[in-house]
Amino acid sequence: MxxxxxxxxxxxxxxxxxxxxxxxxxxxADDIILYNPSPSMPVGFYVRSDAPITIGAIVTVRARDVAEAYALGRNFTDSGDRFIKRVVATSSDHVCVVGSRIVLNGIVVATRASVDTAGAALPQWTECRPLAADEVFLMGESDDSFDSRYWGPVPRSQIEGVWRPL
Incomplete structure (x- = not known):
């Protein structure tokens, strides 16, 4: 048959x-679920959210978009190489980064280093100003997080996505 x-x-x-x-x-798959192995934010899985980009939101940015030279030096050359950080300031918040102090709206919230753990010089964004309407300031939750302390404010257009812990 x-x-x-x-x-x-x-x-x-x-x-x-x-x-x-x-x-x-x-x-x-990487557009829906993300695994964060870095201690700069809680290690674990995150799922994409449709939440707005507001203070407290967890967002991702492509490494080469926010710190191109440093990313290349660390071999973060793939389009999927990204940083996951928390939004700590948005439009019209006043950000002041001078020397090692990070001041948001007149309050010292963190410090920064001049070299990384390997001894390489870190970028040093240095300004005091209100953020523009299209900018956010991002920080990780650990003291040695590589974030806006070093690369400065990020245009909202460079935010790849908003995430929540799974």
Whole structure:
């Protein structure tokens, strides 16, 4: 007895569709779930959120967008190499970064180093000003986080996504 050609064709179509759907999910997996191995924010999985970009939001930015030279020196050259940070200031908040002190709206909130753990010089953004309407200031939760303390405010257009812990 020979298999029914219509049934065989249906099976082939279903298999091709299943592989296509699996490929689409795999290609977009980093757009839905993110794993953070860095201690600058809580280690673990994060899921994309449709929450607005406000103070307290957890966001990602591409490493090469915010600190291109430093990212290249650290081999962060892939488009998926990103930093996950918390928004600590938005438009019209006053940010002052001079020397080692980070001051937000007149309150010292953190300090920064001049070299990283390997002894390499860190970028040193230094300004005192209110953030523009399209800017945010990002910081990690650890003292040695590489964030806006070093690269300065980030345009909202460079925010890749908003995330929440899973």
């Amino acid at each position: 020979r298999p029914d050609p219509r049934r065989r064709r249906l099976i082939v179509i279903l298999v091709v569709c299943a592989f296509g759907a699996a490929a689409m999910v795999a290609a977009n």
